[in-house]
Amino acid sequence: MGRPPKFGRRDIAGAALRLVAARGPAAATMSAIAQELGAPTGSIYHRFASRELLLAELWMEVVESFQGELATSLAEARDIDGAARAVRRMLGWVRAHPIEARLLLLHRREDFVPGDWPDALVERAAALEPQMGSALRRFCKRALGDAGEPSLARARFALLDAPIGGVKRYVQAGKQPPPMLDELLERTLRAVLGPAQRGAR
Amino acid sequence: MGRPPKFGRRDIAGAALRLVAARGPAAATMSAIAQELGAPTGSIYHRFASRELLLAELWMEVVESFQGELATSLAEARDIDGAARAVRRMLGWVRAHPIEARLLLLHRREDFVPGDWPDALVERAAALEPQMGSALRRFCKRALGDAGEPSLARARFALLDAPIGGVKRYVQAGKQPPPMLDELLERTLRAVLGPAQRGAR
DNA sequence: GTCGTTCTAGAATACATATTCTAATACGAC
DNA sequence: GTCGTATTAGAATATGTATTCTAGAACGAC
Structure with a gap:
């Protein structure tokens, strides 16, 4: 009808x-x-119902897709190698979703949803922070044997901030992240999370 | 009068x-x-004369301050240790200019100057790109003995993208970047730019 | 003190945008 | 075919913002 x-x-x-x-x-x-x-x-x-709701939902969907994949692959990571795989999968997501990546990586939440989340989305939004946080914490515990703030900060840098910082340039330019970036990020990961002086033979 | x-x-x-x-x-x-x-x-x-001009000039001043310092300390860097110093100085700038850092690191040029630069600023703007670009290229040549695109991409990541990615979290939160970040970034730098297997020893 | 000039003050204007409203349409059910 | 309804269509409205305009004020020069 x-x-x-x-x-x-x-x-x-x-x-x-x-x-x-x-x-x-x-x-x-x-x-x-x-x-x-x-x-x-x-x-x-x-x-x-409103522009705000439309943009909020759009943002939320993209974040859920990105973060969901990252949290999942991080949950499967049992050691540094697993973490490296998770980073590679993040780059995979960016390569597979160039449009969404632009939305996510080139703009801030505030540019979509100024102020608080609309009521209709507070629940979904509230689930986002803990998902990533606990995925990171569990990984630290499991792979590094320690989920203290210092370890957490290291993991955040190696698994989130450095990869996002590294990939943004290419997203901005409308280009695919080159394979070399995978290598740079893996080196970074091992340098930051790896055993302190494994290099000494 | x-x-x-x-x-x-x-x-x-x-x-x-x-x-x-x-x-x-x-x-x-x-x-x-x-x-x-x-x-x-x-x-x-x-x-x-207009809001656009006001914001454009504001943005330009902050970028010039940030980039000027970075380009200068990069010009002084003759090896990896020098590069590490440059990264530390970048963090120093962020710590010394928390307000400006928020403007610079949390927003994009487009949010200040949509479209092209106003005529009054095109010259100043045009000087910006080459300054950083050539500073990086010279550094690569000098310290890595090679300024090809791969080396350049490594340097950009280690000297710009990773540090900016790493520091943004703290700027966003309104906190000072912790000393540990200096260490993480230096490790990253050495892992990415350092001699491939120096660790074997 | 008067004059010329640079500025403050804030009201008036022009314009863009989100949102609402009224009418017209296209379909399924009967 | 007629009816009920979800939808298209786009004009009308409300609101916020950049910008312009008109007066008036404060100073130095003379």
Whole structure:
């Protein structure tokens, strides 16, 4: 019953994603999204109560995809080699999702959701922080035998900050991260998390 | 002659900087800046022709400060130890300029200057890219004996991307980067740029 | 003191954007 | 075919922001 939808949530979110990737969140105005989609602005409001909700959901989906994969592969990592695999998989995600990577790595949450999360998403948002945090903590305990703050900080740097910092340049340039980056990040990982002086034979 | 100024360019830029650091570039509206300063909006236009010009100049100044210091200390680096010193100095800059660091590291140029640079600043802007680029290239030649793209990519990662990625977390949190970060970044540097298997000994 | 000039003050304007509203449509159920 | 309804369509509205404009104020020169 009722007229069949011509523009679904998926389509709308997709149009917004393309705009964000190409010209940043500020460019994703309701009229720009509508135009990108060939729809009137009114139709968008049949699917999303507000622009904020639309962008918030878009952001959330991308973060969940990225972080979900990373947390999963980190949960499987039982040692440094496993961690190296997790980093490689993160790069794999970026290579496989260049558009989403631009949204995620080139912009901040605040540019999508200024202030607090809309009520409809607080629960999903609340699940995000602990997921990554506990994945890291467990990994530290398991692979390094210690989940104290110093170890945690090391792991955060080697598994998150350095990889993200390293890959951002390529995402920004619209290029695929080169294979060499995998190697650089693995070296970094071993230098930071590896046994202190294993090199001495 | 003429009425003495009550609000100078310096004051205005300072107010804008505080707003950007605290709530992002979008929050630095002309009225917000005026309010932060206790001035009417009109006065701002006596100093800056437009909001775009104001923000562009602010951004430019911070980038010049940051990059100038980095390029200088990189120019002095004659080997890996020198590079490590340069990285430490970069962290020093961040520690000494926490507000400016927030502007620089937490936001993108596009959030300040959408599109091309205003005419008044194209020259200054044009000088920025080559400065860093040639500093890196010279360093590679001098310290690594090779300025090919692979070496350059390594140096960019070890000297720019990894440090920036690592420090951003603390800047975001409004905290000083801990001393441990210096150590992590130095390890990274040596792992990425150092002689391949020096460890065997 | 008067004049010329540089500035403060803040109201008025122009414009862009999110959101709402009213009407028209296209389909399934009957 | 008629009815009910979810949807398209796009004009109308409300709000926020950059910018401009008009007065008036404060100083130095003379």
